[in-house]
Amino acid sequence: MNGICTLANDTVYDQLIALLNSIEVILGSNTPVCIYPFDDQIEQIKAEIVNRPNVFIYEDSASIQRWDMFMQAASPQSINRKYRIYGGHRRFCAFDNPFDNFVYMDADTLLMNSLDGVFQKLNDYDCVVYDFQFYHPEKVYNIESQKLFNVFEQQQLKSEIFCSGFYGSKRGLFDQEKIEWLLSKLKEGESEILYKTGDQPVLNYMFMRSGIPIYNFAYHLPDSEKTGSSVTSKHFEERDNILYDKGNRLTYIHYIGIPPSITEAVCLGENIEFPYRDLFLHYRYLHEPEKRPVFTAPSRSYSESPNFFQRIFRKLKLNLRG
Structure with missing residues (x-):
């Protein structure tokens, strides 16, 4: 089964409602959406989704705890120092359940187009993304670390880095054995190549260190077809509540920042x-x-x-x- 995942608590309630409504408009009201709880503050969300039978909150506490423990070991500063991104790693629960193939979307995004192309690409790749984060590797990895270039090839760093706010992937890619292997590499010293803190560097590392090919529409599409996705791009045109980039319909808009x-x-x-x-x-x-x-x-x-x-x-x- 295919579905959409997101991560939320009551702090992002308004953003979440906007996202859910955009999914309903673009994909229909029967599209299954799983919400991973950022923390325990989800009372407003629970009340809201009573009227949305296609939307449900992830309740597998063992899975949540597994990824909490993973993040504690992989990036302890993200949890111990109570950074604002605490809880963001719970999006990783999508690798456990409930969908065979999924598209993860941050709560501060709006869907603008069909996701058929993303799911079709998942027939050939285990990770499908659409953003220009590869232009800014310094927000994912410590580019001052010489070890970075011993772990990853230059071409990987130029083409595979992606934003954790939108990506398509699959269940079962990261079982406990794979998680333990990744943690062993980080403990051997590779943790120094990660950007300071947060789920985005860890997610990139998980895919890239595992040798999982990443397909990025923004990297592979012809310039005449690719679109942006960030609100920092001021040239998008709005028609009938949909955004276009030089005539091409956006897949999603990310209210990043x-x-x-x-x-x-x-x-x-x-x-x-x-x-x-x-x-x-x-x-x-x-x-x-x-x-x-x-x-x-x-x-x-x-x-x-x-x-x-x-x-x-x-x-x-x-x-x-x-």
């Missing part, structure tokens, strides 16, 4: 501008347009002082509780 505190503040009525905001609000309020915020105050850019928006967000939350 827009923290959930910003989207939640916007949904609470604060007039904060961020790229493709109207598109996000369209999908967030697809089934409840009457609740879509109407902005009256002057707008501010999300790129202004983070401390300013943190104060706004706290004030909004306090007002709602009061």
